[in-house]
Structure formats: structure tokens, C-alpha cells
Amino acid sequence: MNVLMILGLVAIVVSLVVNNPASPVQRYAKLIRIAGVVLLVLGFFMKAVVQINPGQVGVQAIFGKVKDEILPSGLNVVNPLAVVREFDIKTQNYTMSGINDEGVKGGDDAIRALSADGLEVTIDLTVLYRIIPQSAPAIYRELGTNYRDVIVRPIARTRIRDLAANYEAVSLYSSRREEFQGKIFEAIDRDFKERGLVLEQLLVRNITLPESVKRAIESKINAEQEAQKMTFVLQKEKQEAERKRVEAQGIADYQKIITSTLTDRQLKYEAIKAQKELAESDNAKIVILGSGKDGNILINP
Template sequence: MILFIVLGVILLIVSLVLKNNIRPQLQLSKNFRIASFVVIGLGIFSSMFKQIDAGKIGVKSLYGSIQPDILESGLQIVNPFMTVTDMTIQTQNYTMSATHDEGEKQGDDAIRVLSNDGLEVVIDLTVLYKILPSDAPKILKTIGIDYSNKIVRPITRTRIRDNAVYYDAIALYSTKRGEFHQRIVKTIEADFKSRGLILEQLLIRNINLPNSVKATIESKINAEQDAQKMTFVLQKEKQEAERKRVEAQGIADYQRIISSGLTDKQLQYEQIKAQKEIATSNNSKIIFMNGKGNAPVIISDK
């Protein structure tokens, strides 16, 4: 738009200059004047159309005055003297990390907080958020387009520090981590909403404790694992002792039943059956000889 209007004005000035000169140039002056009006008209006409890309909205302003309505994505017809600022309504992220070049800020940008027991805890996190489309004009008017550094960053860091003081360092690291996460999400979400932003998700990526606390936790975990291992061993030994007791009881019961149920005639019958099986075997040659007592003597040539 501006290019066409500037070009048209230049042509109009040229036509006026030519008009004031010698007569043969009057026709040329007239042509320049017509061309200038055409170019200015094209500039104004083209400026009436504004293309809003997908995932964005347009916020209109007229001579610095922000308009309350917004332009949706697509081709829109606007006042040619209106300024349109594109603002994204897609999900954005803001990372604060101790790792160099990982977050939005260079260097160590992790959040350092003091826990309830006076220890310093380092928290890495990522904030996922987006603009509430209906509040985009208010954001542009009161905050500007740099809302990530003016709203997202300071509110997140402040609310995390405010809520961390209610927990011990070990609780933040382990048992109360979920509760702490829910608490900060609730407070940050309310602050964002009042400023036209929507908190989609707060990702606590890492919680680093002082080295002394880490050593204490590791020692505690190792002790608990050793205790669990010993409990397993004792339980296994008790089960093995119980198995042996049941086995011994079974053997004793078997012997008692056998001793009370067998008679001399049954024993003699069992001996005859065994001798018969030996006699019919292909691998042995058996000679029976009378011995002392009731039981015969068996001699083999093998």
C-alpha cells in the first residue's frame, strides 16, 4: 500500500512540475497526473485486503487506537488506513533450563528456590501456553507482543518460588512432587487467565537437590533395598523349612502306615513276586538255594 501511494505522489508532483513548464509538456504532465491517480488508487485498493495466515489472528489499530474486534485467518477486507498486527494463537513453549542453549535465555536459566528446610533446589521446566483469541487486543494494548518475557517468565518463576517454601527438599524430589505440581499449575493458570493467556501444561522436567541431600537419599534407598532383600531371604528360608517339615511328616506318616499294614504273609508274597521277575529276566541266570530262615538265598553268575 505505502509503496503504491508514495509512487503515485511522486508521479503527481512530476505532473505538476511539467505543467508549469513549456507548453509541449502539458500533455505529458496530464499523463503523469492520470498515472499518479491510478497508482494511488491501486495502493488504496490493495491495502483493503489483508491475508491472515493459519494459526494466527489479526489485531487492528487505527492511528494507535486498538480495535476490540479481531480478524480470523484467511483473506479479510479492512479499512486501508488500518494497521493489522498478526498474533499467533498456536501453542507456544517457554523453557527454563540449567543446560546451556536449551532454554529461551542463554546460559543457566533454571529456577532456584528455597525449600521449607532451607535447602536450595534447582528446577528445570517447560511452560506450554497460548493466547486467548478474544483477549488478543487487550494483550497488545497492555502488554505488547513480548508477553513471553513480560508475563510468562516472571509469573512462572515467582509462583514456583512462592509454593516451594511449603515443602521439604526431599518431599519436592519424591513424595510431594505431584502435589507441588498441581499447586503451581493452579496458581499459574489463574494468573495467566487474568492476562489473556491459557496455560496448557506445565512440565517439570527435573528437580536437582544439593549433593549432600542426594547422598542421604541414596543411602536411604540402599538401606531399604538391603532390608527388602533380607526380608525376601528370610521368607524363602521359612518356606524351605516348612517344605522340609511337611516332607518329613509325609515320610513319617508313610512309614507308620506301612509298618501297621504289612503282615508276614504279605511280605512273603512280595518276595515271591520279586523272585519271579528276576527269574524271567533275560540278563540274569538265577539259582535258588535254601538258606537259613524263611528267605531263600539268590546267587547270580553275572
């Protein structure tokens, strides 16, 4: 009942009270009654027209009985005695996070679950969902308007705890995270559909392991990195040793070839050639030609 209808009823009651010959305002009783009827009728028609906002559907309840028909967005003519509740059918999100004031509830609202190896993991989760429009009356009838805290939150938290018990903590954090997220989606989606909701997306935003496990993982990673570094160093040293072996073999082969091909006459020719080049240079020098007693000394200042 809106304000106009209440004012109309009050005006009608007042007109009946003042409709007394002893009352000084008796002559206004009829006028007051007419005004009351006008307000009552106007309020009645205004109550009978309801506007539903975009992205919403309306659900009617008359004396506690919920009607199965939904009201689409726009103007709708309804029973003036009906109570209309709007339900949001757009995509909604519900975040449960360990960071203060990031989730729907204040404080630490992350999900804590036990893994298959008995370790406690902390999971931050965001659920994207929406209401099936045709299911809005059933949701209102069975759950009320607070369906988020009645269905979305407890189902998501329960399913994650149940499924986390099938995985080891380290696998949840690394290799089997995608598989874990997929199984959660399937389980929650099935429960949501039974309640008139559609699960659009499930985001496992963060998985936090116990500090002892994190330190063990970090130690393992450091050890693997050191092993990879040592493997690289050994490969490099092996390649350097191979290079030196090839170089030494090349030098040995060269010397072998030179030794086998040089003769006394060729060596003498090379010596004379070198001495000639030295004699033709501008620097002061002493040139000895020949060897032994037969050698000649040339001095070029």
C-alpha cells in the same frame, strides 16, 4: 503507507516541479500528475484491504490508538491509515529447560527454586497456552507484541518458586509431584486469565535434586532392596526348614508304623521271597538258606 502510495506522492510532487514553461518536459507534467494520482488511489485501496492468515487475528492501531474490534482470518476492509498487527491464537508452547538449546532461550534456562527444607531444586517446565481472541486488542495496548517475555515467562517462573517453598525437596521429586503440578497450574491459569491468556497444559518435565540428596535417596533405596532380599532369603530358609521337619516327621511316622506292624513270621517270609528272587536270577551267586547251623548253602555258577 505502502510503496504505491509513496510513488504516487512522489509523482505528484515531480509533476508540480516540472510544470514550468522553462522546463523541457513541461508537456509531460499533466501525464505525470495523472500517473501519480492513479498510483495514490491504487495504493490507498490496497492499503484498505488486509488479509489475516489462518489461526491469527488482526488488531488495528490508528495514530497510536488501538481499536477494540478484532479482524478475523481472511480479507478485511480497514482504514488505510491503520497499522494492523497479527496475533497468533493457536496453541503455543514455552519451554524452560536446563538442556542447551532445548528451551526458547539458549543455554541453561531451567527454574531454580528453594524447597521448604532449604534445598535448591532445578525444574524443567513447558507451558502450553493461547491468546483469547477478544483479548488481543487489550494485550496489544497494555503489553505489546512481546507478551511472551512480559507475561508467560515471569509469571511461570515466579509461581513455581513461590509454591516450591511449601514442599520438601524429596516430596517434590516423588510422592507430591502431581499435587505440586496441579497447584502450579491453578496459580498460573488464574494469572493468565487476568491478562487475556488461556493456560491449556502445564508439564513439569523434570525435577533435579542436589547431588547430596540424590546420593541419600540412592542409599536408602539400596538399603530397602537389601532388606527385601534378606526377607526373601529368610522366608525361603524358613520354608525349607518346615519342609525338612515335615519330611522327618513323615519318615518317623513311617518307621513307627512299620515297627509296630512287622512280625517274625512276616520278616521270615520276606527273606525267603528275596532269596528266591535272587536264586532265579542269571548272575553267579551263593545263597544261604536258613540261619546258624541249620543253614544250607546253594552255589549257582
